[in-house]
Amino acid sequence: MEVTESIARAALDTLSSQVAVLDEAGHILFTNSSWGSAGAGSAAAGADAEGTNYFDSVDPTADDYAIDAVRGIRRVLDGECDEFTLEYPCHSPDERRWFLMRATPFEIGGGNFATVAHIDITDRRLAELEAQEHARQAERERHTLEHLVDRINGLVQDITRLLVESVSREEIERGVCERLADTDPYVFAWIGSADIPEERLRVRAAAGSADVDLEAEPFDLGAEAATPSGQAFADGDSRIVSTVDTGSAVGRRYGDAGVESVISIPLGNRESEYGVLTVCADHPDAFDEREQVVLEALGRAIANAIDALERKRTLTADRIVEMEFTVGDPEFVLNAATIDRDCRLSFSGSVYGSDGSLREFYTVDGPDAGEVGTFFTAHDAVADATVLTEHDDGCLLQVTLRESVVELLVDRGVVTKAVTSEDGQTEFTTELSREADARSLFESVADRFDGTELVGYHEHERPVRTRKEFRAGLEERLTDRQLTALRTAYYSGFFDWPRAVDGDELAAMMDISRSTFHQHLRVAERKLLDSFFEHDRQ
Numbered sequence: 001m002e003v004t005e006s007i008a009r010a011a012l013d014t015l016s017s018q019v020a021v022l023d024e025a026g027h028i029l030f031t032n033s034s035w036g037s038a039g040a041g042s043a044a045a046g047a048d049a050e051g052t053n054y055f056d057s058v059d060p061t062a063d064d065y066a067i068d069a070v071r072g073i074r075r076v077l078d079g080e081c082d083e084f085t086l087e088y089p090c091h092s093p094d095e096r097r098w099f100l101m102r103a104t105p106f107e108i109g110g111g112n113f114a115t116v117a118h119i120d121i122t123d124r125r126l127a128e129l130e131a132q133e134h135a136r137q138a139e140r141e142r143h144t145l146e147h148l149v150d151r152i153n154g155l156v157q158d159i160t161r162l163l164v165e166s167v168s169r170e171e172i173e174r175g176v177c178e179r180l181a182d183t184d185p186y187v188f189a190w191i192g193s194a195d196i197p198e199e200r201l202r203v204r205a206a207a208g209s210a211d212v213d214l215e216a217e218p219f220d221l222g223a224e225a226a227t228p229s230g231q232a233f234a235d236g237d238s239r240i241v242s243t244v245d246t247g248s249a250v251g252r253r254y255g256d257a258g259v260e261s262v263i264s265i266p267l268g269n270r271e272s273e274y275g276v277l278t279v280c281a282d283h284p285d286a287f288d289e290r291e292q293v294v295l296e297a298l299g300r301a302i303a304n305a306i307d308a309l310e311r312k313r314t315l316t317a318d319r320i321v322e323m324e325f326t327v328g329d330p331e332f333v334l335n336a337a338t339i340d341r342d343c344r345l346s347f348s349g350s351v352y353g354s355d356g357s358l359r360e361f362y363t364v365d366g367p368d369a370g371e372v373g374t375f376f377t378a379h380d381a382v383a384d385a386t387v388l389t390e391h392d393d394g395c396l397l398q399v400t401l402r403e404s405v406v407e408l409l410v411d412r413g414v415v416t417k418a419v420t421s422e423d424g425q426t427e428f429t430t431e432l433s434r435e436a437d438a439r440s441l442f443e444s445v446a447d448r449f450d451g452t453e454l455v456g457y458h459e460h461e462r463p464v465r466t467r468k469e470f471r472a473g474l475e476e477r478l479t480d481r482q483l484t485a486l487r488t489a490y491y492s493g494f495f496d497w498p499r500a501v502d503g504d505e506l507a508a509m510m511d512i513s514r515s516t517f518h519q520h521l522r523v524a525e526r527k528l529l530d531s532f533f534e535h536d537r538q
Contacts, residue, residue: 018118024077024111026055035118054116065089069101076103076114087121098125152294155183159298163305169274172305173205176277176298181208185281188212188259191267192219192229193275194439201229201276210257210280217253227253232264233276238296239264243284254280263287265299267306273440274306321432321459322417325442326425328451333381333401334362334421341372345426347419348396350406351487352480354511357383357400358407361491365394372397389493389500396491405445412441427455477527484510485520486528 012019012032020031028049035049049057054073058066065088072084084103091097100119105112162175173191180189188208192201201219206212221230226249228239241262246255254262259280267274277299281287287295329335334345343366350360364372376385376399384400401407405428409416415431428445432438438457446452475483488509493500507517 016120020049020054020116022054022073022077022114022116024113026053026073026077028052028054029113072101073103073114073116076105077112079105079112087125096126097122152291155179156294156298160301163301166305166309169306169309170205172302172309174207176302177205177207180279185283185286186279187282188257188280189278190214191275191277192233194221194233194273201233204275208280210254210259210282212254212257212259212280217249226250228262228264229276229278232266232278233273236266236268236273238266238292238299240287240292242287258282260284261286263292263295265295267299267303269300269303269307272303272307272310272437274303274310277302321438322429322456323432323438323442323454324427324429324456325445325452325454326427327405327445327449328425328453329449330424330451332426332449333376333379334419334426335424336379337372337375338421339424340375342366343372345397345419345421347406347416349487349491350410350416351484351491353400354484358404358410359384360399360401360404360406361388362397362399363394364397367393388491396493398491403448405449408444408448409441412437412444414441429456474528474531477531478524479520481510481512482520482524482527485517486524489521 009030009032013034015032016034018032018035020035021029023029028051031049055070058070065086069086069088072081072086075081076084082105084101086101087098088101089096089098098121100121101116102119103114103116105114107113158179159176162179163172166172166175177189177191180186186208188206188210190206190208190212191204193204194200195202199221201221203214206214219225219227219230221234225231225234228241228250232239241250244255244260244262245251250262257280260283261281262278264276264278266276277295279287279295327335330339337343338345343364346363346365348361348363350358353359366372372395373385373387376382376397381402382399383402384398386398387395388398389396405426406416406419409428409430413433414437416428417431418427418429420427430441432441442452442454478486485506488506489495492506492509494503494506503514503518503521507514510517512520
C-alpha cells in the first residue's frame with residue numbers, strides 16, 4: 001500500500017509528543033495535533049503554526065535554553081550532527097513541567113529537513129528530583145548519625161569511666177549531671193530522688209548553663225504529676241516533652257531558661273529505685289528514638305553503679321531506715337479477725353516449715369481469744385492455723401497465710417520489728433538498710449491491700465550490733481532443722497514453766513521422732529549459747 005501524506009499525518013497525530021517538520025530555512029511545513037494542543041511545550045505553538053518560521057518564533061533573549069535550541073536545530077539542518085537533544089523546563093503557574101526536544105535530520109529530493117519533537121518528561125524529572133532529594137536526605141542522615149555516634153560514644157565512655165572510678169553515690173550523681181550538661185545540645189541535667197513522706201522529688205545533683213530554678217515549685221510524684229520527672233519516677237517509664245509550651249507547667253519551670261525539650265529517665269532496677277534523671281536541650285525534638293535508647297541505657301548503668309555502692313555501704317553503714325505503715329483493708333485477715341473476735345494480735349515471730357511455707361506466730365489478747373483459731377481456720381486467706389497454747393484472756397496462735405505481708409518483708413530482706421493489729425487496722429514497724437528499698441516496699445504492700453498508709457519514716461543510728469546481725473550470724477551456724485526445732489520450741493512454750501507442750505508434741509509438729517527432735521534442739525541450744533557468750537571467752 002502506498003504511504004500517502006494523509007496516512008503520515010494521521011500516524012503523527014496519534015503521538016502524544018509535539019512534532020513538527022522544518023525545512024532547511026526553519027519554516028514549519030506541518031505539525032501533528034499535539035503541537036497545537038500542548039502550546040506551552042514548544043515554540044511557534046498553535047494550530048496555525050504551519051508556514052511560520054521556527055527560528056523567528058523563538059526569542060533568543062528569553063533564556064539560555066532558547067539559544068541552545070536554535071543553535072542545535074541549525075546544526076542538524078546544516079548536516080553538522082546526526083541528532084540534537086535538549087532538556088528544558090516549561091513551568092506554568094499551576095504546575096511544573098519538563099520537556100525533551102529532539103531534532104533529527106532527513107533528506108528528500110536533495111533538500112534537507114528536520115523533525116523536531118518535544119516530549120513531555122515531567123514524570124521522569126519528578127522521579128529524578130525525588131531520588132536526588134532522598135539521596136541528599138540520606139547524606140544528611142549519614143552526617144547526623146556520624147555526629148551522633150561520635151558525640152554519644154564520647155559521652156558513654158566518659159560516664160562509664162565515671163561510674164567505675166566513683167567511690168560514692170554523690171560523686172556519681174554530680175559527675176553524671178556535669179558530663180551531660182557539657183554535651184551538645186544538652187544545656188541542663190539534674191537528678192532527684194523520692195522524699196517518701198512528702199511524696200515529692202528532692203534534688204540531689206544538678207549542672208548546666210541554663211538558669212533553671214529547681215526550687216520554684218515542688219516536683220510531685222505520680223502518673224498525673226505536672227512534670228515528666230514525677231511521671232517517670234512514678235511508673236518507671238521515660239517521659240519526653242518534645243516541645244516545651246511556655247503556658248504549661250513544664251514551660252513555667254524550664255521555658256524562661258531557654259529549654260526547648262526535656263527527657264526524664266527513671267534510675268532503677270528490678271529491686272531498687274534511686275530516682276530520676278532529667279536532661280534538657282536548647283532546641284525542640286532533641287530526643288529522638290536513638291537518643292532515647294542511649295540515655296535509657298545510661299540510666300540503667302547509673303542505677304546499677306549506685307546499687308553496687310549502696311550495697312557495699314550497707315555492710316559498714318551506721319544508720320538505718322525505720323518505716324512504719326498501716327493496712328486498713330477490712331479484707332486483710334488480721335484486720336477481719338480483730339473485728340470479728342474483738343481481740344488484739346501481736347506478732348511474736350516466724351519460722352519456715354519443712355514444706356517452705358512461712359509459719360507466723362501471734363499473741364492474741366481479748367475476751368474471745370480462744371475462738372480466734374476457729375476464725376482463722378475457716379478463713380479463705382489462711383492455709384493453716386493452730387492454737388499452740390492458751391492462757392487467761394489470750395493464746396499463742398500459729399498461722400500460715402496465703403498472702404502474707406510478713407513473708408513479703410522477709411523476701412526483701414526487711415526486718416519486721418513489730419506487727420500489731422487492733423480494731424480493724426494493722427500497723428507494721430520495719431527496719432531497712434537502704435533508703436532506695438523503702439518506696440518499692442511500701443508500693444508493693446499498697447498494691448496488694450487497700451487503705452495502706454505511711455505513718456512514720458526516719459533514719460537513726462545503727463546499734464553496735466543489731467538484732468538482725470546477731471540473728472544472721474546465729475542462723476549461719478544452725479542447720480535448717482536445728483533452727484526450726486529451736487523456733488518451734490520457743491514459740492510453743494517449751495521453755496516456759498510449767499511447759500505448755502512436751503517433746504512428743506513438738507516432734508509431731510516437725511514430723512520427726514522424739515529423739516531426733518531433742519538432738520536438733522540440744523545442738524541448737526549449744527550454738528545459741530556459744531553465740532551469746534563468745535565475746536566473754538575472747
